Amino acid sequence: MAGPAGARVPTRGRCGQGSQYSSAMASEKPLVAVTCTAPVNIAVIKYWGKRDEELILPINSSLSVTLHQDQLKTTTTAVISKDFTEDRIWLNGREEDIGQPRIQACLREIRRLARKRRSDEEEDPPPLSLSYKVHIASVNNFPTAAGLASSAAGYACLAYSLAQVYGVESDLSEVARRGSGSACRSLYGGFVEWQMGEQADGKDSVARQVAPESHWPELRVLILVVSAEKKLTGSTVGMQTSVETSPLLKFRAEAVVPARMAEMIRHIKERNFQGFGQLTMKDSNQFHATCLDTFPPISYLSDISRRVIHLVHRFNAHHGQTKVAYTFDAGPNAVIFTLDDTVAEFVAAVRHSFPPGSNGDKFLKGLPVRPAPLSEELKAALGVEPTPSGIRYIIVTQVGPGPQILDHPHAHLLGPDGLPKPMP
């Protein structure tokens, strides 16, 4: 039975509900379980480089679009119980080391905030639940570490779930950020900026929503999945090396990004796709330029990525305007922004340039796309040798909301015993 949150269970807006398994309720050993989902976000002004490795404070502000969870999300269940003897975590069904420094940083931070809240609000001693150990289980519905910002969704979901079970209502930027910098941007829906802040303690390095998910309903996002291989250089090590060795990165952070942030916010507020798309592409390119300026150099783009870049520029040149824009994170997959009236034609252009292999019927995932013919003029304008199977599949999605709480107990990834449920 899913009941409303008990006295010790936090409420957070309309979603603030933990469910207590009835077995737990009946005894004096309350077991509080919450399951949340959190979205992936895609930066259009890129974050690359920390000024503080411990607190995860960035060298520049960044701005992202939150993707819809109907297509991409992390689901996390957090359960606390006085019967648990240790903190434990399962990722995608496999138990992982809870001692990982970033997970520890999140746990420490959420418990600090929970204690702070109680001491601020009440005279009472902190509730027992603050000393309860937590069991955490988390699954992604997409491949991890393939440049799809899985850690951002993961740590946002972790922070959000922990906040529910431990009763934290304050801004969670810091908790999520300590897990993975860009995770703080996954705490909100729509268009989100992560302000770099100025303070040494990072208190002003927070995410805030620039515009809600309803702001630009025509905007569509296509993820062109090139490869699900694990990337060679992880982003943590990569950005560290970049900060240490790239003269261009320092210049970018100090002299280029501030004006780009202001410009991007303006384009979003005005729903100016030309401006938004061009700046998105320029900033992606500049981020990858600073990777190449790193020593030894880092290359996240593959030849297929470059062919997608080429295709987008040809497509836009044919139309005489920026109808499609690409951005690439720390991996070869392309994320494409466009408007709903252009999706069908662009997908046809991708199919033409990258003829699907045997998975032709599963080439498109996510939002439906009506088949569209490709004009001979556009075919000629693309002028590329087709690259069969260069793109594995396309996920069609749109801008979406921030983290959600799932009310039904059958959504929990952990059973009443605090252990992972068998996979269905």
Added chain:
Amino acid sequence: MAGPAGARVPTRGRCGQGSQYSSAMASEKPLVAVTCTAPVNIAVIKYWGKRDEELILPINSSLSVTLHQDQLKTTTTAVISKDFTEDRIWLNGREEDIGQPRIQACLREIRRLARKRRSDEEEDPPPLSLSYKVHIASVNNFPTAAGLASSAAGYACLAYSLAQVYGVESDLSEVARRGSGSACRSLYGGFVEWQMGEQADGKDSVARQVAPESHWPELRVLILVVSAEKKLTGSTVGMQTSVETSPLLKFRAEAVVPARMAEMIRHIKERNFQGFGQLTMKDSNQFHATCLDTFPPISYLSDISRRVIHLVHRFNAHHGQTKVAYTFDAGPNAVIFTLDDTVAEFVAAVRHSFPPGSNGDKFLKGLPVRPAPLSEELKAALGVEPTPSGIRYIIVTQVGPGPQILDHPHAHLLGPDGLPKPMP
């Protein structure tokens, strides 16, 4: 018969000899023919971007290594005759449009310098030969436009040959530069800097030798030819777009290159391979970073290029020092610097990572390389999936001298009639 230069034929140091075909000598229609060769140069501090498109003045100084002409050279014959009714040019056996602006700029400039010399030195009216039309033929012994700086060797050779037939002894930087910026660096052997200069008229934008070809005899240069395809974005258009759109390029030119020039000259003077190699790699990477920061972005590196980069870093990591360095121009071919004692092992590593196809016996061109075994430790350290036929062949060469004059008339590419000789 090749005779010494006549009164109207210039002398330029020990090489200053034009040969007059005897048929021409016997008549009153002197026909002066000169054949010169000029080297390819490879920049280790890159030139990318002009501050003056007309005069070809760069936004930063650059520094290059002149490659030996035993392996790579352009050969050019220039013939002047009062019988010629128009200027004509043949490139690689095919007549081309002499009206091309850059060829015209070179011709105009050399004739201006020739007139200036006469008016400076003599009271006599300028010799008739100054009004003679010229026939030019030029051949490369390597594929053009494949990122091997063919235009640099070509315009250096053109400038040098024209100087011989028209009797110009002054610095030829400006003549060569008007053809192709980096051509001025091919006017000298060894290690050459092109000082960007400050004057608006470009008079101080000149090449000068930093160290002669004999300075660092152990230095070897390997050209890993990845592809002989014509590149997508020519360097002229590419650098123009970069200057217009890349914020990083402007910063590089103003704030990064000056210190790198000084550092590179120091490393060369001290024959410090570690410093030379590392800075060479960093500057190549930064140049390609600014290409990527260009909008639309420019990519000259292919996946094979990136594999070579990776191989070099692994090779160096295995040895715990920089024993090999790469640099890439506006194309996917890698140019490798190393010392003579490392060539055999590195070539073995390349053979291992890029197993030659059916051309195994012609995989190595140029200087001989003794076969060397590859240790199991190094093989493991390289740790790469071999890419069969990824590298087409390797040209092994070394630092070489500047332009040369060929004394034998059979070297002439044009016959006594001023037309191309039949190909042998």
